[in-house]
Every structure is written in C-alpha cells, then in structure tokens.
Amino acid sequence: MRIQSLLASTLSVAALLFSVSACESPLGEPTEPEIIVSAAFPESNVFGHVVNGEQNKIFIAVENKSNRNVTLKSISGSFHDVNTNAIVKNASTLQYGIQLLEGTKLQLPYSFYSEFKPGDIRLNIWLDHAVDDVKYRVQAYDSIITVVEPELSIFDFKLLSTYAMVTAMLGALACYAYATFFPQAKKPRKAAVAKVSAPVAVTASTSGGYQEEWIPEHHIKKSKTGGKKKSGVATSGDESALSGVESDAIKKRKSKK
Numbered sequence: 001m002r003i004q005s006l007l008a009s010t011l012s013v014a015a016l017l018f019s020v021s022a023c024e025s026p027l028g029e030p031t032e033p034e035i036i037v038s039a040a041f042p043e044s045n046v047f048g049h050v051v052n053g054e055q056n057k058i059f060i061a062v063e064n065k066s067n068r069n070v071t072l073k074s075i076s077g078s079f080h081d082v083n084t085n086a087i088v089k090n091a092s093t094l095q096y097g098i099q100l101l102e103g104t105k106l107q108l109p110y111s112f113y114s115e116f117k118p119g120d121i122r123l124n125i126w127l128d129h130a131v132d133d134v135k136y137r138v139q140a141y142d143s144i145i146t147v148v149e150p151e152l153s154i155f156d157f158k159l160l161s162t163y164a165m166v167t168a169m170l171g172a173l174a175c176y177a178y179a180t181f182f183p184q185a186k187k188p189r190k191a192a193v194a195k196v197s198a199p200v201a202v203t204a205s206t207s208g209g210y211q212e213e214w215i216p217e218h219h220i221k222k223s224k225t226g227g228k229k230k231s232g233v234a235t236s237g238d239e240s241a242l243s244g245v246e247s248d249a250i251k252k253r254k255s256k257k
Helices: 002-023 157-181 217-230 236-256
Strands: 035-040 049-051 055-064 070-080 087-090 094-100 105-113 119-131 134-148
Touching: 035 119, 055 070, 055 119, 055 134, 070 105, 070 134, 094 105
Parallel strands: 035 134, 049 134
Antiparallel strands: 035 055, 055 105, 070 087, 070 094, 070 119, 119 134
C-alpha cells in the first residue's frame, strides 16, 4: 500500500510540473509578455468628439512590464455599429517596428479620419507586438464616441476657396449658356467712304505762278490774245514800239520839207 501511495504522489507531482512547464516559457515567464496599453484623447478634446473630414488624434500609452524585450509592430483601429457591433469601416494602420525594452514606457500618437453621419459609433483600437517571432495583440481602446460635423466659420479658408471655385464654375456655365441660347445680332458694317485727297500745292517755276509746259498751246494763245484786248494799259514793250513809230513819222515829215 505504501508503494502504491508513493507512486500516486509521484505521478501527481509530475503532472503538476508538466502543466506548469506547458504554461510557462523556458525562462519561467508566461508565454505572452505583460504589455499594458491604454488610450486617451488630448486635453483639447475631453468629450472624445470625432470631427468629420478632419484628422483626429488619440494618444496610446504603452508600458512593457515583462522581463523580455518586445517589438512594437503596429497600431490599428476599426469602427463598429453601436447596436449590432458589426464592423462599419477599418481605420488607418500605423507601422512602427520599434523595440520596447524591459520596463519601457512610451506614448505614441494615433491619427484617423472620420466620414460618418453625425451620431454615436464604437471605436476599437489595438496594438500588435511580437516576441521571438510570435505575434500578440493587446486592446488599447474600446468605447463609444460621438461623430460631429466641423464648425462653420466665415474666415474658414477651405470654405471660402470652395465657394470661390463653385461661383467661378457657375459663372462660366451661365456665360456659355447665354452665348449659346441668346446669340447677339451682328451689327451691319458701314460702307467705306472714299476719302477725298487733299489738293496738292503746285509750286510755280515761273513768274506767272504756273508751269506753261503742262498747259496746251491753244489755251496759252487764247489767254495771251484775250489779255491784250481786255487790258487797256500799255506795257513797257508797247510804249517802246509806239515811240519808235512816232520817231519814224517825224523823220519823214522833215525829209518832205
């Protein structure tokens, strides 16, 4: 009987040692290292509001309480329905690949975008790390957040630029429609009026004030004869001719005497 009881106790101790060795690593620690992870919104967003169309930020605090070095792989997140817990959309994934030494504490920023209807939605954030090529996942945040629209401001540059672009596009479309459906009547062109050239001043090369070589001969003769008949005043040439005739008549009278 003593032998049987001794064998039974020996087998129970061996089973206990086997179960402990299966739950522990060769170094005597649990297989999954103790990593404490928590998340919190910044002080400027105490109520945890998530703004649509903007970059929302949350800080992840990580502490390695194990006796081993851990490699931080990435931080990811997802959005879930509040009532059914069904996944709505996956959030962004940030890759790190940094070493968490024994007893290390870190605070890492995690940014994500929201494009949902205003209201409540569940946000789930987790951290992936690895030890000796074995990956583990630790939950960092799992809570209901409120999605809100951004506040409108008159001095919002994005809003003003959007309004300017829309106004320019509408103006261009209005001008195109007006030119297409309401064409303007073409104005009749005025007939070109021939310009009368100004009279050319002719410089006289002779004392008479005109150039005789450009005038026909019969016109010149008529003008000369007509001028002699009309003018009653004798010129110097005519006076010399008359004086010569008078002198001849006086000579003839003397000779007769």
